[in-house]
Every structure is written in C-alpha cells, then in structure tokens.
Amino acid sequence: MGTENVLVRMDGICKEFPGVKALDNVDFTLRHGEIHAVCGENGAGKSTLIKVLTGVEHNESGKIYLDGVAISPKTPMEAPALGISTVYQEVNLCPNLSVAENIFIGREPIRNGKIDWKEVNKRSEIALAKLNLKLDVSGRLDEYSVAIQQMVAIARALDISAKVLVLDEPTSSLNKIEVANLFRIMRKLKSEGMGIIFITHFLEQVYEISDQITILRNGQLVGQFETAKLDRLQLIAKMIGKDLAEFEKTIKEDVRDAGAAANEDAFYQARNLGQQGSINPFDIKIGKGEVMGLAGLLGSGRTESARVIFGIDEPDSGETEVDNKKVEIKTPADAIRLGFAFCSENRKTEGIVANLTIRENIILALQGKRGMGAYLSHKEQEEIAEKYVKLLNIITPSIEQLVGNLSGGNQQKVLLARWLATEAELLILDEPTRGIDIGAKAEVQKLVLQLAADGKAVLLISSELDEMVRCCSRMAVYKDKQKIGELKGAEISEINVMKTIAGGQK
Amino acid sequence: MESRKKMDKRLIDNQLFWPLFALAVLLVFDFFYLKGFFQIEIVEGHLYGSLIDIVNRATPLMFMSIGMTLVIASGGIDISVGSVLAISGAITAIMIGGDLVFVDGVQHHVAHYPMAVAILVALVAAVVGGLWNGLLIAKLGVNAMVGTLILLVAGRGIAQLIVDGNVITVYYEPFFYIGSGFFLGLPFSIYLVAAFLALIMWLVKKTAFGLFLEALGSNRVSSRFTGLNVQKIMWACYAISGLCAGIAGIIVASEVKSADANNAGLFIELDAILSVVLGGNSMAGGRFSVIGSVIGALVVQTLTTTIYAVGVPPEVTMVVKALVVIVIYLIQSQMGMKTLKTPAASAGEGALKAGEAKS
Ligand SMILES: Nc1ncnc2c1ncn2[C@@H]1O[C@H](COP(=O)(O)OP(=O)(O)OP(=O)(O)O)[C@@H](O)[C@H]1O
Numbered sequence: 024m025g026t027e028n029v030l031v032r033m034d035g036i037c038k039e040f041p042g043v044k045a046l047d048n049v050d051f052t053l054r055h056g057e058i059h060a061v062c063g064e065n066g067a068g069k070s071t072l073i074k075v076l077t078g079v080e081h082n083e084s085g086k087i088y089l090d091g092v093a094i095s096p097k098t099p100m101e102a103p104a105l106g107i108s109t110v111y112q113e114v115n116l117c118p119n120l121s122v123a124e125n126i127f128i129g130r131e132p133i134r135n136g137k138i139d140w141k142e143v144n145k146r147s148e149i150a151l152a153k154l155n156l157k158l159d160v161s162g163r164l165d166e167y168s169v170a171i172q173q174m175v176a177i178a179r180a181l182d183i184s185a186k187v188l189v190l191d192e193p194t195s196s197l198n199k200i201e202v203a204n205l206f207r208i209m210r211k212l213k214s215e216g217m218g219i220i221f222i223t224h225f226l227e228q229v230y231e232i233s234d235q236i237t238i239l240r241n242g243q244l245v246g247q248f249e250t251a252k253l254d255r256l257q258l259i260a261k262m263i264g265k266d267l268a269e270f271e272k273t274i275k276e277d278v279r280d281a282g283a284a285a286n287e288d289a290f291y292q293a294r295n296l297g298q299q300g301s302i303n304p305f306d307i308k309i310g311k312g313e314v315m316g317l318a319g320l321l322g323s324g325r326t327e328s329a330r331v332i333f334g335i336d337e338p339d340s341g342e343t344e345v346d347n348k349k350v351e352i353k354t355p356a357d358a359i360r361l362g363f364a365f366c367s368e369n370r371k372t373e374g375i376v377a378n379l380t381i382r383e384n385i386i387l388a389l390q391g392k393r394g395m396g397a398y399l400s401h402k403e404q405e406e407i408a409e410k411y412v413k414l415l416n417i418i419t420p421s422i423e424q425l426v427g428n429l430s431g432g433n434q435q436k437v438l439l440a441r442w443l444a445t446e447a448e449l450l451i452l453d454e455p456t457r458g459i460d461i462g463a464k465a466e467v468q469k470l471v472l473q474l475a476a477d478g479k480a481v482l483l484i485s486s487e488l489d490e491m492v493r494c495c496s497r498m499a500v501y502k503d504k505q506k507i508g509e510l511k512g513a514e515i516s517e518i519n520v521m522k523t524i525a526g527g528q529k
Numbered sequence: 530m531e532s533r534k535k536m537d538k539r540l541i542d543n544q545l546f547w548p549l550f551a552l553a554v555l556l557v558f559d560f561f562y563l564k565g566f567f568q569i570e571i572v573e574g575h576l577y578g579s580l581i582d583i584v585n586r587a588t589p590l591m592f593m594s595i596g597m598t599l600v601i602a603s604g605g606i607d608i609s610v611g612s613v614l615a616i617s618g619a620i621t622a623i624m625i626g627g628d629l630v631f632v633d634g635v636q637h638h639v640a641h642y643p644m645a646v647a648i649l650v651a652l653v654a655a656v657v658g659g660l661w662n663g664l665l666i667a668k669l670g671v672n673a674m675v676g677t678l679i680l681l682v683a684g685r686g687i688a689q690l691i692v693d694g695n696v697i698t699v700y701y702e703p704f705f706y707i708g709s710g711f712f713l714g715l716p717f718s719i720y721l722v723a724a725f726l727a728l729i730m731w732l733v734k735k736t737a738f739g740l741f742l743e744a745l746g747s748n749r750v751s752s753r754f755t756g757l758n759v760q761k762i763m764w765a766c767y768a769i770s771g772l773c774a775g776i777a778g779i780i781v782a783s784e785v786k787s788a789d790a791n792n793a794g795l796f797i798e799l800d801a802i803l804s805v806v807l808g809g810n811s812m813a814g815g816r817f818s819v820i821g822s823v824i825g826a827l828v829v830q831t832l833t834t835t836i837y838a839v840g841v842p843p844e845v846t847m848v849v850k851a852l853v854v855i856v857i858y859l860i861q862s863q864m865g866m867k868t869l870k871t872p873a874a875s876a877g878e879g880a881l882k883a884g885e886a887k888s
C-alpha cells in the first residue's frame with residue numbers, strides 16, 4: 024500500500040489534559056473505501072483522537088490532512104463542512120426537539136424562505152427507514168430510549184453526505200438486529216468509497232466489519248494492523264498487555280456457583296405492577312442472592328419495568344413487598360430508603376453529574392440516603408471514592424477530577440461506583456457495562472455475580488445477550504410492553520430467549 | 530494527588546480572584562480620583578468614612594445576593610426580591626409605627642406592637658413569599674422567571690395595600706439601631722450580614738445541602754434518580770431567598786426610618802443578580818460561591834457610590850453603571866478563560882468544551 028488513496032492522515036498528534044497525556048505522538052491513516060477500527064481500553068485516547076479530527080479538541084502538535092490538504096478544524100461546526108460526519112460517543116442531540124428536527128438541525132431544507140417541515144419529516148422517515156426503523160418523527164427525542172436516540176444520531180450522520188464517517192461506539196446500546204442493519208449500510212458506504220472510522224469495545228464487531236485496526240494504549244499508538252492478520256488474542260494482548268482467556272474462564276465458573284447459591288427468599292416481590300401506557304401489569308420476584316435478568320428487544324418494556332420498580336414512574340396498579348412486608352414505592356427516594364439502587368442506561372442525562380467531581384459523584388447516592396444532616400466528612404468521602412476508583416480501575420489523575428472530563432467508559436464506572444457505594448440490597452443495573460472495555464467488563468460481570476453470592480438481589484438488563492446468559496440465574500422475557508415468559512437455570516440460552524420472543528405469549 | 534489538590538485550590542481561588550480584582554480596581558480608582566476616600570475618622574467611638582459607608586449601604590444587597598446565589602445555583606432565578614423587600618419594610622413600619630407620647634411631660638416613642646413581633650411577622654411574610662415561589666416553581670414546575678415575576682408584580686401591590694398607599698414614617702428610636710446603629714465602632718448591620726453569612730456557610734459546607742444543591746443545579750434528572758428530594762431543596766432555596774429579602778427590607782426601613790412601598794427595593798433584584806454574576810457564579814446553575822456573590826455585592830455598591838461621588842449627571846448614571854459592569858464582566862470572563870488555559874486549571878474549560886460537543 025502506498026500513499027495513494029489516503030483519505031485522512033493524522034501525523035504525530037499530541038494532546039494533553041491536566042495530569043493526562045491523552046494522545047502522545049499518535050499517527051493514524053484512513054483510506055478511501057476502508058472501515059478502520061480504533062481499539063483500546065477505557066481512557067486510551069480513542070475519543071480524543073476523533074475529537075481532534077473533528078475540531079472539538081485542539082491538538083498541541085501534529086498535523087491533519089484530508090485528501091492531502093492540511094486541515095485544522097477549530098470548532099465542531101467546521102468538520103461537516105469539510106466532509107466529516109460524526110456520531111459522538113455521548114449522543115449529542117437536543118432531547119427537547121423532535122426526532123426529525125434532530126436529524127436536520129442546522130441543515131433544514133428551505134422553501135419560500137421558510138423551513139419546509141413536510142420535507143424534513145419525509146426525509147427523516149426515509150433516513151430512518153434505511154436503518155429499518157419506523158418512528159413517529161414528530162415525537163420528542165427524549166421520549167425514546169437511549170438505543171433509539173443512538174439510532175437517530177446515526178441516521179443523522181448517515182444523511183450528511185460526507186467523505187469520512189466517524190462512529191464512536193455507536194453500537195453500545197444496540198442489539199444484534201440493529202447492529203446488522205448498521206453494518207449493512209456501512210458496507211454500502213464503504214463500497215461507494217467512503218472512509219469509516221469505527222470505535223467499539225465489541226471485538227466480534229471489529230472482526231465482522233473492519234479492514235484495519237489501530238490500537239491505542241495510554242494515549243500511545245501501539246500500531247496499525249490489517250484485521251485479517253491479527254487474531255483476537257493478539258488484539259487483546261496488544262490492547263491491555265495481558266491474556267484475556269484467563270478472565271473468561273473464571274467468569275464461567277463463577278456463574279455456575281452463583282446459580283447454585285440463589286435461595287428461595289424473595290427480597291422483592293410485585294404483583295400486577297404496571298403503569299398505563301408504559302408497561303402492562305406484570306408479576307416479578309427477585310430473590311436474595313440471585314441475578315434476575317430482564318430480556319427483550321428495543322422498546323419491549325424491560326427498562327420501563329425497571330423504572331416502575333424503582334419508582335421513577337409511579338406505578339398505577341399492583342402491590343409490592345420487600346422482605347415480605349407490603350411497601351409503597353412512589354419515588355426513587357422511597358426505593359433507595361428500602362435498599363434499592365438503580366444504575367440508569369442513560370448515563371449522561373440520568374446518571375452522572377458532569378460538573379461535579381468523581382468524589383462527589385460517587386458519594387452522592389449514599390449521602391442522599393443518609394440525608395442532609397449526616398454529612399460524610401471529607402476524609403470519609405475520599406476513602407469511599409478512592410476505594411471504588413481502585414476497585415473499578417477508574418483511570419483519572421485525581422478523585423477531584425470533574426466526571427465530565429473522564430472518558431466514556433470511566434464515567435460509566437463512576438456511575439456504577441455511586442450505586443455500589445450505597446451497599447444496596449437490590450441493585451437494578453440497566454446496561455451496566457455500556458461503553459466499558461473488555462477487561463473491565465469481565466471485572467464488572469464478576470462483581471455482579473459476587474454481589475449475588477453475598478446475598479444481594481440483582482436485576483440486570485443488558486442488550487448483550489451473552490452477558491445476560493453469563494450472569495443471570497433467572498430471566499424474564501418482555502415483548503411489546505408485556506412480560507411474556509420466564510426462563511431459569513439451564514433453560515437460559517440465547518436461542519431460548521429468541522424463541523420466547525418469537526413465540527410471543529408463553 | 531498532591532499537585533491535584535493544589536490545582537483544585539487554584540481553581541477555587543480563581544473564582545474569588547476576579548471579583549476581588551474588580552473591587553481592587555474600583556478602589557484604586559477612587560483612591561486617585563476621590564479625595565479622602567480612604568479616610569476613616571473616629572467620631573464618638575464610631576468609625577466613619579466612605580469605605581465604612583459602602584459596606585454599610587451594601588448590607589441589604591449582600592443579604593439578597595446570598596439568597597439569590599442559592600436560587601441561581603439551583604438552576605432558577607428570583608426576580609421577586611425587590612417586592613418582598615417592600616412588603617417586609619411595609620409590615621415592619623406599619624406594625625412599629627411609633628407614637629409620640631408625653632409621660633410626665635417627657636417625650637417618649639411607643640411602638641404599636643413590640644418591635645420583635647413586628648420583625649418576626651415581616652420575616653414570616655417574606656418566607657411565605659419565598660414558599661409561594663417554591664410552590665410555583667418547585668412543585669408546579671412553572672418557569673422560574675415567570676413564577677417569580679408573579680410575586681414581583683403582585684408583591685408590590687400587596688406592599689402598597691399594607692401601607693394604604695402612604696409613605697409610613699417610623700417614630701421609634703430602638704428600631705433605627707438596626708440600619709444605622711453602631712456596635713463596637715462598626716455599623717450594626719455589618720454584624721448581621723456576617724452572622725447570616727456564617728450560618729449559610731455552615732449550611733452549605735457542613736451539611737450536604739451544598740452538595741445536593743450543586744448536583745441539582747447541574748443535572749436535575751440525575752439528582753432525582755439518585756434519591757435527592759429535588760423539590761424540597763428548591764423550595765428551601767426560594768424560602769431562604771425570601772428570608773434574605775425580608776431582612777434586607779427591615780434594614781432599609783430602619784435606615785430611612787420609613788417604608789415607601791412604591792420605591793423601596795425597586796430594581797434591586799437586578800443588582801442582586803448582578804452581584805451573583807460578578808461574584809463569578811454561572812447563571813446556568815450548579816457550582817456556586819456565596820462569598821463570591823457577597824464580594825460581588827460590594828463591587829456593585831462601590832461602583833454605585835463611586836459614580837455618584839465622581840459627579841456623573843443623574844440622567845446618565847445608569848448608562849455609566851451598565852457600561853462599567855459590561856467591562857468588568859468581559860474582563861472577568863476573558864481573563865478567566867486565559868488563566869484557565871494554563872495546564873493546571875484548564876479542566877473547567879475542558880468541561881465547557883465537552884459540553885459544547887455534547888449538547
Ligand atoms: N476534557 C478533558 N479534560 C481532562 N481530561 C480529559 C478530557 N477528555 C478526555 N480526558 C482524558 O483523556 C484520556 C483519554 O480519554 P478518551 O475519552 O479519549 O478515552 P477513550 O479511549 O475514548 O475511552 P472510552 O473507551 O472510555 O470511551 C482519559 O484519561 C480522559 O480522562
């Protein structure tokens with residue numbers, strides 16, 4: 024391969040944040056008609072690399088060339104004009120605008136001096152249809168789940184005709200079918216000569232779609248490799264510097280233990296729990312020491328059930344028991360007082376508080392539970408924060424760093440830490456490993472199983488079926504806002520979940 | 530870790546640095562252009578001078594800037610404070626009133642109601658005003674500007690009703706002590722501010738209130754999901770803001786020995802908001818510094834005093850004030866940006882940028 028056909032070249036890029044060398048002399052080359060994966064652990068510098076390319080961050084040294092011409096975008100507004108279309112890791116849309124407005128914001132078709140809304144809606148529908156998605160495009164974006172929001176962001180990026188498409192973890196909350204749809208389009212764009220940068224922590228996706236892999240570690244370039252010539256273990260070894268096969272074995276063993284440990288004592292029990300319009304009444308029982316899974320496709324009602332259980336949406340039917348005592352849960356505060364924790368899938372808007380420090384974020388729920396008066400001393404706060412930073416391996420120069428400055432995966436770990444710190448009896452984990460790298464993911468899964476082994480009740484939601492199969496000892500399956508069945512023990516497998524969903528009412 | 534701690538300190542110092550800097554610049558100007566500005570005389574054991582005068586005059590504004598800081602930190606705003614000030618002043622004046630009576634041929638002033646009762650009623654009314662704002666904004670979800678606008682308008686009407694459209698003059702010596710008395714050589718109202726500030730600092734730093742407020746102001750949804758009682762915290766902010774306006778109303782009434790429902794506290798909400806902003810606080814809510822706002826209030830008062838003292842024609846004082854404020858604000862934000870750019874402290878800017886990219 025020569026220098027011909029090069030679409031983007033980044034040369035010796037350096038970017039430093041206080042206490043962090045996010046990019047240290049990194050080179051990167053993207054060619055026409057190439058899908059180029061960027062791999063690395065949380066905080067390796069992947070997002071920073073693309074933010075430098077799109078003008079969100081400014082490199083201290085190094086040069087960027089697009090089609091051989093030196094560019095240095097100063098603001099994220101310039102990149103699309105140059106032909107770079109981006110889906111950022113954190114969905115960067117306007118939650119209070121409609122889906123269609125979000126897809127066309129900043130480039131609305133004008134007719135007779137006015138925005139042609141009919142055209143906007145029509146073209147939005149077409150853009151979404153390409154992803155096999157049918158939505159009411161005039162509905163507000165924040166009425167849809169994170170996964171749909173992610174799809175909308177993708178639809179928007181795909182609709183901007185560009186030379187370079189950048190996708191930073193676009194599939195983190197998508198399931199297999201949606202990923203397949205996205206990949207189909209990516210292949211088509213690739214055949215038309217577009218260059219695509221694709222960041223993900225799902226290695227099977229890397230192998231499925233990419234031609235080249237660039238690996239980063241601690242802000243440094245490990246190397247660029249042809250996907251076909253680098254096997255999975257080599258890739259992992261290069262990313263983290265150790266062998267991952269060990270990890271996976273230990274997990275499998277733990278699962279079996281946890282499955283056996285599940286006892287009959289129900290910690291939480293609900294009958295006929297529901298909320299009109301969001302989730303049809305369902306029964307559920309979560310035992311001490313078990314990991315109960317909520318499975319189902321997008322919009323099936325799994326997240327909605329979790330929200331009703333936690334009191335975010337006040338249930339309008341049903342009764343609940345905690346430890347065999349009747350209780351009423353109308354607000355998250357009620358639930359937390361009863362020993363619940365809820366780690367939301369939507370870490371940006373419902374999870375972290377970006378302007379507060381890691382320390383403050385981690386103790387926030389615990390302090391909320393203790394109330395205003397019993398303020399944890401600064402020293403206690405530091406101890407708790409340090410403990411979880413270590414436990415979850417949160418990469419940061421200090422616990423006084425603002426959470427908004429952390430990499431996506433590390434933000435997710437902070438959110439997880441916040442709820443672990445409350446030492447809850449029932450942990451509701453909605454996509455707890457979203458955006459977390461492969462090593463840390465294994466650690467989190469182990470942690471979940473450990474919690475169950477310690478007698479806690481866990482309710483797990485994950486769009487990654489293999490994660491669910493690995494961790495859950497029982498699983499409720501949802502479809503069309505309705506619980507349609509339950510699987511337990513050996514019945515739990517990806518095939519059986521799919522069968523249950525396909526079979527409808529069980 | 531050590532170096533990071535230093536960084537944190539620098540960031541915090543930074544927020545106070547610019548308000549202090551603005552204050553210093555104004556004072557230096559006064560030093561050169563106003564004769565005897567820094568002179569402090571001792572008359573009958575009391576300290577007199579322009580500096581003392583500025584601090585003394587700034588006390589109502591300082592109170593209001595404290596309350597306003599909390600409200601703004603919660604992501605709201607309270608433009609009703611001027612009217613609450615008027616209500617509180619009106620209640621105190623009318624309840625104390627004061628009659629001239631002759632007892633054995635000696636003049637005596639007698640209050641209609643005991644002064645303590647009058648003050649208590651005024652403060653309760655002010656807090657009720659704040660709670661009303663809280664009801665609209667925290668409970669019913671009305672936009673803060675609109676919600677407090679209602680009391681801004683209605684409140685002044687209520688104040689006028691209380692005094693029946695008249696300017697009520699107070700004849701009761703002990704009452705004047707609050708706004709114009711001296712204690713240990715300094716104006717009494719300064720001690721009031723200091724005590725109240727200490728109380729609020731305790732609330733903000735020694736209880737989790739400050740943390741909850743910053744969380745709420747930064748991300749309301751997360752805060753609710755984390756189990757914080759978002760409504761209660763907002764409600765508390767508006768109530769404290771009302772209380773602050775109430776205290777300010779009493780001080781003003783005591784200082785001018787009367788209550789003028791039409792003019793007392795007119796437009797003072799703007800100065801209060803200005804104090805908060807000049808104190809380095811963000812109007813977007815979240816992180817806040819009460820001390821910063823109090824310094825901001827001093828800046829505003831120094832500016833006002835300076836403009837009058839320099840002899841700017843009354844017709845253009847407002848314009849001059851506005852211009853100076855714009856300059857101070859621009860310097861603060863521009864220079865603030867630049868100092869933040871030094872590696873040690875660019876975290877804040879990073880967050881801004883990240884916000885830009887994400888929103
Ligand atoms: N605005 C910022 N201020 C300070 N540090 C930052 C900022 N943005 C990123 N960093 C740091 O730079 C490093 C690289 O972050 P980056 O977001 O590029 O990681 P990433 O590879 O995308 O990780 P992830 O897989 O978790 O998304 C991290 O250590 C992060 O904490």
Ligand SMILES: [Mg+2]
Binds near residue numbers: 069070071112191432
């Ligand atoms: Mg990232």
